[in-house]
Amino acid sequence: MTPLLHTKSLSVAFETPDGVVHAVQDVNLTIQAGTTVGLVGESGSGKSTLGRAILRLLPENAKVTGSVFFDGKDLAALSAKAMRDLRGRNIAMIFQDPMTRLDPLMRIRDQFIETIRAHDPTVEAKEAGQRALKVLADVRVPSDRMGMYPHELSGGMRQRIMIAMCLLFNPALLIADEPTTALDVILEAQILELLQAIMGRYNMAVLLITHNLGLVAEFADRVAVMYAGHIAEEGATVPLFREPFHPYTQGLLRSVIDLDTEALYSIPGSPPTLLGATVGCPFYPRCEKRMDVCKTVYPEPRPVGEDRRAVACYLY
Amino acid sequence: MAGSTASLRAYVITRVALMFPMLFLLVTFTFILLRVVPGDPITAIFREGTPPEVIDRIKTQLGLYDPLYIQYFRYLRDVFTGNMGTSILTQRPVLQDISYYMPATIELTLSSMVVAAVLGIGIGTFAGTRRDRLPDLGARLYGSLAYNIPIFWFGLILKLIFAVWLRWLPVSGRFSPRLSAPPTVTGLYTIDSLLAGDLRAFVDAISHLILPSLTLGIVLSGFFVRITRVNVIHAMGSDYVEAARARGIQERNVFFRHALKNALVPVITTMGLTFALLFSGAILTETVFSFEGMGRYVFQAISYRDYPAIQGAVVYYGILMVIISLCIDILNAFVDPRIRY
Amino acid sequence: MIGLPIGLLSGFVGGRLDRILVLVMDSIYAFPGLLLAIAVAAIIGRGVLNVSFAIAVVYIPTYFRVIRNHVASVKQEPYVEAAVALGMSKRRVIGRYVLPNVAQSIPVIFSVNAADSVLTEAGLTFLGLGLPPGIPDWGFDISLNWQRFDSAWWATFYPGLFILILTTALTFVGEGLNDILNPLLRKKAYKAAAET
Amino acid sequence: MGEPLLDVRDLRVYFPVFKGFVQRLLGGGEAVVHAVDGVSFSIEEGEVFGLVGESGCGKSTIAKTLVGLVRPTSGKILFRGEDVTGMDRQTLFRLRERIQMVHQDAHAALSPAMTIGEAIADVFRAHGIISEAGERVPVHSDVLLRKAVRGVLSDVGLRPPEFFYDKYPDELSGGQKQRVVAARVLALRPRIIVADEPVAMLDMSIRARMLEFLLELKERHKLTYLFITHDLATAKFMCDRIAIMYLGRIVEMGPSDTIYADPKHPYTRALLQAIPIPDPERRRERVLPRGEVPNAVWPPLGCRFHPRCPAALATCGWEGRDFVTFLEERWLSPETAQAETDIGPVERWQADGLVASREAGDADPAVLSERVRKMLSDERGPMAQAIESVHPEADSVVVRFQPPDALEVKTVSGRLVECLLY
DSSP: OOOSEEEEEEEEEEEETTEEEEEEEEEEEEEOTTOEEEEEOOTTSSHHHHHHHHTTOOOTTEEEEEEEEETTEEGGGSOHHHHHHHBTTTEEEEOSOGGGTSOTTSOHHHHHHHHHHHHOTTSOHHHHHHHHHHHHHHTTOOGGGGGSOGGGSOHHHHHHHHHHHHHTTOOSEEEEESTTTTSOHHHHHHHHHHHHHHHHHHTOEEEEEESOHHHHHHHOSEEEEEETTEEEEEEEHHHHHHSOOSHHHHHHHHHOOOTTOOSOOOOSSOOOOOBSOOOSOTTGGGOTTOOHHHHHSOOOOEEETTTTEEEOOTTO | OOOHHHHHHHHHHHHHHHHHHHHHHHHHHHHHHHHHSSSOHHHHHSOTTOOHHHHHHHHHHTTTTSOHHHHHHHHHHHHHHTOOOBOTTTOSBHHHHHHHHHHHHHHHHHHHHHHHHHHHHHHHHHHHTTTTSHHHHHHHHHHHHHHHSOHHHHHHHHIIIIIIISOOSOSSSSSOTTSOOOOOSSSOHHHHHHHTTOHHHHHHHHHHHHHHHHHHHHHHHHHHHHHHHHHHHHHHTSHHHHHHHHTTOOHHHIIIIIIIHHHHHHHHHHHHHHHHHHHHHHHHHHHHHTOOSHHHHHHHHHHTTOHHHHHHHHHHHHHHHHHHHHHHHHHHHHHOGGGGO | OTHHHHHHHHHHHOHHHHHHHHHHHHHHHHSOHHHHHHHHHHHHOOSHHHHHHHHHHHHHHHHHHHHHHHHHHHHTSHHHHHHHHTTOOHHHIIIIIIHHHHHTHHHHHHHHHHHHHHHHHHHHHHTTOSSOTTSOOHHHHHHHHGGGTTTSHHHHHHHHHHHHHHHHHHHHHHHHHHHHHOHHHHHHHHHHHHHO | OOSOSEEEEEEEEEEEOOOOHHHHHHOOOOOEEEEEEEEEEEEOTTOEEEEEOOTTSSHHHHHHHHTTSSOOSEEEEEETTEEOSSOOHHHHHHHHTTEEEEOSOHHHHSOTTSOHHHHHHHHHHHHOEEOTTSOEEOOOOHHHHHHHHHHHHHHTTOOSHHHHHTOOGGGSOHHHHHHHHHHHHHTTOOSEEEEESTTTTSOHHHHHHHHHHHHHHHHHHTOEEEEEESOHHHHHHHOSEEEEEETTEEEEEEEHHHHHHSOOSHHHHHHHHHSOOSOGGGOOOOOOOOSOOOOTTSOOSSSTTGGGOTTOOTTSOOOHHHHHHHHHHHHHSGGGTTHHHHHOOGGGOEEETTEEEEEOTTSOHHHHHHHHHHHHHTOOSHHHHTEEEEEEETTEEEEEEOOOOOOOEEEETTEEEEOTTO
């Protein structure tokens, strides 16, 4: 079966005045139709860049290499127009901080109509409005919000509206970039519940980008752990949480503070800057199980354990 | 859940109401500036050797020996009844002079504003979307040069090239003496001639307007290039623009409907301030092109120390500025729903 | 230069005083700068000092505006709040926490305004209200020669060109200063790019 | 124990809302944000007291009020029994030596134009150095000043202090900046440290290090903490006692163990249920509160949580606007969307205190109120039970609610709860 999405040695480098920043390096990631993949990492791990690289939404100073296959097609080979038409129709995206994601000068209704007509110019404004109302009801937003401006709406409402816009064309994949980070814990749970309900109804696959391991545990079928631009470990959620292999995953899971925490743990050191080329394993300086080989040669991910999880570490 | 139109109306009322204290302040400020600043204007008006008793008589006539507060109230009354005294130079009521010269200046500033906005926003947008590439550098250079050019000098150069050497356009004035001016309705020759259906007069008025408004407009466009460029860059990098792209909106629409519209909000805000720059420039431009406007009038008034005329001009400039800033604010609120609250 | 302390005060204290000062300064600002300079110059007459004064009056509101807005935004910064919470006196907070962070923008406005003042001065002189004829001045050169510019255009062309070069140079100095003083700006941009 | 170290009594902090000029002219009452609305708690010497709640619940306002950045509208703050609410400049200055605050964003809390050494030296300059006799003495020599700065720097683990002295905040990592902020605060030798979300900005893998550091400081300097956080898990680990806040009020307060073991207030339960658990084998069903936190300018009548509460009673404070919200929700589910055509569009309904009404327009008010009654007869929710009457009045349909029962703070199995369930 061809996967819905597959990235092959995807790398992203940013040219900056201080040098080249290698934000994403050689990432192979697969998403099957209808499933949820959680992409976890701390700030600066490159997880958001990866999400944008899939949709080709990166700024001009980004250099992308490798390929992204969606439904068997290489997205890098698509024309700008074809790529644009794919965005929002086949792959939709929602973002962190819904407060700034809607155009402040445009009524909600007009932003819906614009989105619909961008992909289907034959739709009349009135019909587009009807379709918008339908998806708004799906995310439980009252109809009178249509006539409002974004600043008149609460954060939760805006995120629901963003989600509704993604539903207009029933996309096969939704990229959710920290969709609840700006929201409080109860709202977060509400939005996730909504996403879960909608995923089932619309049969969407979701790439959930987050720093919150709790979200991934509750939500995702598979998890990819990112560190310094690389995927350290990737596998099915349950076994990965039960027995993490990569030392970074182990450390990250140990450092989570939850209601059962009895002793605190933190990974020594701090995350590396991604400036300039790196050799060896990026986790080497912080790793408690490091070996000499880790310093010089990057460990290519290899299948480990019964669930044949991809782990980038020489220990296995 | 108040309707947005209702809040817009409330906002307009608020702004109009606020206009009055501002006007009052402005008028008061003029008074202070002209009365309290050291130097005696009346003595200055008359050449040395005028007998002191003549000066005394005139001063008494003008009420300059009365206590300041009486002078102030009389001045306020005069301002609000529109009676600004008689110009020493033209021997006509100042208000009449102003209503003759003001339309010319308005015509000039408005057309310059159009030139500046079209050029400035156009080039600024062009530069902003091609950040740090060659067109951007060129546009930034243009912005700096245009903004820093001495306006009277630039006017002279344009005049030299287009009027004197090429003879494409008239050298100076507002209207050709051989044609009869259109009947006064608005005082703006271009509009009046159109209203009168006099096409030749219209063409003539326009051709007189081209060089002065180009001079003023190009200089001012430098300012617009800068702020437009910065704001376009800012808007293109904003979250909602990225979100719009992610929804698959056409790049053209992303730019025009989202980025440009948002970028222009601060540009509109600064437009109000630009009018102040524009009036400064107008004084010099009108002088260079012998364009019979307020600038010329004020210049002459100052040269001949025509005190009532200066005062009248300053007050009416001020009032005009307040009205303009009011219009700009309302325009801004119309574009940006967030301001109405 | 008067604009600096007033702006600092107004921005920091805020409230009613701030609103009144803003209103007054805006009224001045709303005035065409050159007209104001003309009015001042007409009242106090010609001369180097007088012209400087006339021009200075015009720029008070500009300084005021920039400084006030900057101070108002710096005041919101947590580090100022932290200083207040640490029990620093008002004077200390303004002097050691607000001012140094606002000060960066002063040379920038200064050089941009310098360009502007050169233009205003030239304009004043051109109108015959600036420096007395004895003092060499490009604006004066132009006003002297412009009546016969069609025959001797170079006599007006070069002084104007020099003004243009001077003012543009001043602006570039200002922009250069801005780049040097705000390296953070560029760093932040890069960080934002790397983190998304 | 005797007297608590800090005693806050019925604290209220209201902020005015900026309204338009015209609105002010037309009147309509002064609108205020009820940021903190009648909060009482006390902190014992040496404990870690947690203030937990979602954004906008008023916890940060309390922090700012305690360190004197915000003036309380009413209420009392007692430090060791001494009233420090009025706070003239001198008392405020002395108070600041005893109550200090650590900001959430350490980066923003340091002036970018000052070196680390200067930032700390400045505190000594303003407050003096603690002499060996424990007295506060003004600084006279640069040598002593530098020594004092080096002292606090190494105290917070920034060693060697010389290395950090001339650095600018930009050159340090997030964790190091947090330590600088702590050092600056410790220079004052405070008794109480108000820590406002100290780890919220830090990455997960280094968060624990900061918390450990805070606990270590507490031991070493015998400090008392007011720990402010939105994260219940962190609060559970750190705090001896916690208070849960919602919309400017404390809804539940008591020893952490007791509250986490058996939360009593429906809001506390909701918060605990909403936390995602990083264990995929323990996914669970949960009942989440409806809607979002309402605007603090017009807090709900009665218990502020009632419109969202899964366990609400008819007496919790239902009012006119709850009816309008109810209509909106009905319209959103397909089975009940019929209501719109039956009783008119939601937008036509107006709420005013305990009353919701709609002008009938062309329709007959009597028929309309019959429809409303019929619609409500299928409703079993507490909102419907709280409705006193539905009847036509002139040209309108009027829905009237019964007034709420008085809400009191009660002791329920070892903690204080403000809820009508108990």
